[in-house]
Amino acid sequence: MTSDSTPANFTELGLISPLLTRLTELEYRQPTPIQAQAIPSVLAGRDLIAGANTGSGKTATFALPLLQQLFQQQQSEKSSSDKSHKGNFVTGLILVPTRELAKQVADSIKSYAVHFNGVIKTVAVFGGVSANTQMLALRGGTDILVATPGRLLDLISSNAIKLDRVKTLVLDEADRMLSLGFTEELSALLALLPKNKQILLFSATFPETVQALTAELLNDPVEIQVQSADASTLVQRVFTVNKGKKTALLAHLIKQHEWQQALIFVNAKNNCEHLAEKLAKRGIAAEVFHGDKGQGARTRVLEAFKAGEIDVLIATDIAARGLDIEKLPVVINFDLPRSPSDYMHRIGRSGRAGEVGLALSLIDHEDYHHFKVIEKKNKIRLERENVAGFEADEVIPSDVDKPMAKPEGTGKKKRKKKVQVNADIWLRHSDPE
Numbered sequence: 001m002t003s004d005s006t007p008a009n010f011t012e013l014g015l016i017s018p019l020l021t022r023l024t025e026l027e028y029r030q031p032t033p034i035q036a037q038a039i040p041s042v043l044a045g046r047d048l049i050a051g052a053n054t055g056s057g058k059t060a061t062f063a064l065p066l067l068q069q070l071f072q073q074q075q076s077e078k079s080s081s082d083k084s085h086k087g088n089f090v091t092g093l094i095l096v097p098t099r100e101l102a103k104q105v106a107d108s109i110k111s112y113a114v115h116f117n118g119v120i121k122t123v124a125v126f127g128g129v130s131a132n133t134q135m136l137a138l139r140g141g142t143d144i145l146v147a148t149p150g151r152l153l154d155l156i157s158s159n160a161i162k163l164d165r166v167k168t169l170v171l172d173e174a175d176r177m178l179s180l181g182f183t184e185e186l187s188a189l190l191a192l193l194p195k196n197k198q199i200l201l202f203s204a205t206f207p208e209t210v211q212a213l214t215a216e217l218l219n220d221p222v223e224i225q226v227q228s229a230d231a232s233t234l235v236q237r238v239f240t241v242n243k244g245k246k247t248a249l250l251a252h253l254i255k256q257h258e259w260q261q262a263l264i265f266v267n268a269k270n271n272c273e274h275l276a277e278k279l280a281k282r283g284i285a286a287e288v289f290h291g292d293k294g295q296g297a298r299t300r301v302l303e304a305f306k307a308g309e310i311d312v313l314i315a316t317d318i319a320a321r322g323l324d325i326e327k328l329p330v331v332i333n334f335d336l337p338r339s340p341s342d343y344m345h346r347i348g349r350s351g352r353a354g355e356v357g358l359a360l361s362l363i364d365h366e367d368y369h370h371f372k373v374i375e376k377k378n379k380i381r382l383e384r385e386n387v388a389g390f391e392a393d394e395v396i397p398s399d400v401d402k403p404m405a406k407p408e409g410t411g412k413k414k415r416k417k418k419v420q421v422n423a424d425i426w427l428r429h430s431d432p433e
Ligand code: AMP
Pocket: 027, 028, 029, 030, 031, 032, 035, 053, 054, 055, 056, 057, 058, 059, 060, 324, 325, 326, 352, 353
C-alpha cells in the first residue's frame, strides 16, 4: 500500500454498520489508501477523480458510499412516506468498459450489500448475451445499474431503462472505456443524464481524452492519485531472451516455479492459441481467454482459473480487462503491451490488496526499444536480467526476422552488465495465504 494514506479503519470513514459487518466478514481489515482517502469525500457528496487501477480497492471505494447513500435515501423516503415512484429508473449508474468487469463490479456490490436484506437492487447489463433477460431484470427499475455503454444505449432505446433520475454516475476505468472506442456512446449517455449528479471517475492513466472528459464533467472534484503499482507488494522484473527461445523460457519458468494462477498476456487472439499449443507440447496445460470465445466459455474458463483448477491462463488485454482475481501471484508479459498505460493495467492485476506479486516481462531484441518507452512513460527503470541457459545474444541472432529496434549494447556503447538470475529469490507465491 502506498504511504500517502492516513491509516484508518472503516468505522472512522463514516460507514454504517450493515456495511462494516460485511467488511469484517470479508476480512477487509483496513481500508486501502484510496478507500481511506476517498470514501469520506464521496459520502459527503463530492465529485471525485481517482487515479487508481485494478487491485487498489477502487470498486469498494465507489460501491460502499453508493450503497450507503442509496440505503439512507430509502430509509428517509420510507419515514417521510414520500416514496417516489420507481418506474424503470436507475439511481446509481456505473459505466464500465467490459462485460467481465460489469459482472465483477455487480457481484462485489451485491456482496457488500448482503446486510441490507435485499432492499438495494443491483443489475448488470452488457453485450454479447441476449438483451431479454436484462430487460426483465430491469423491470420496475433498479437502484444500481452496472453497464457497458453500448448495451446500455440499446436498452434505453427499447425503453427498458431511463437515466433521468440518476443521482450518482461512476465512470470506472475511464481511460480504458475511451481507448476501447466508447467515446461516442459515452457522449450519448452523458447527454441523457440529469444535470445535478455526483460523478466519480476512476482511471489508471490520464491521457488527454480523459483529461478533457474530467474538465467537462466534474464539479470541483476531490483528486486522489494512488500509485498504480506498489513496490512493497509487487516485484517487476524483465528477462531478456532471444526471440526463438521465448516460449522455451516461459515453459522453463512455469515448470520451475510451479506457478498457480499465472496470467500470461499476448497481443492477439491467434497468439493465445499458438502459445497454448506450444506450451501443451512442452507438457503445460494452459487455457485461453480472448474475445472470440463465447460468453459461456469465457465465464467457465474464468471460474476455473479463479478456483485454481487452471494454472496458466493466456489472455489478450481486451478480454482480460477488469479481471478480478484475488491474490493473483504472477502476471507475465509474453508480448509487450502496445501502450505504456496498458503495462500498468496488466501488472496491476498482480500483488493486489497487500499480497506480494510478480510482474514479469520477457523481452527479445525487437522489444528493447519499446520497453524503454514503457519504462520512461511510467517512470520506472528495471534491471535487464538473463536466466541461465536462456541468455539473450549481444547482437540480434539470426532467428529474428525483422528487427524493429537496435538491441541495447550494439554499436559503440558497451552492453550493460548482465544480471544472472537466482530464479528462486523472488517468490513463494504458491503458498495459499
Ligand atoms: P479492486 O481494485 O476493486 O479490483 O479490488 C481488488 C481486490 O481487493 C478485490 O478482490 C477486493 O475484494 C479486495 N479488496 C478491496 N479492498 C480491500 C481491503 N480494504 N482489504 C482487503 N481486500 C480488499
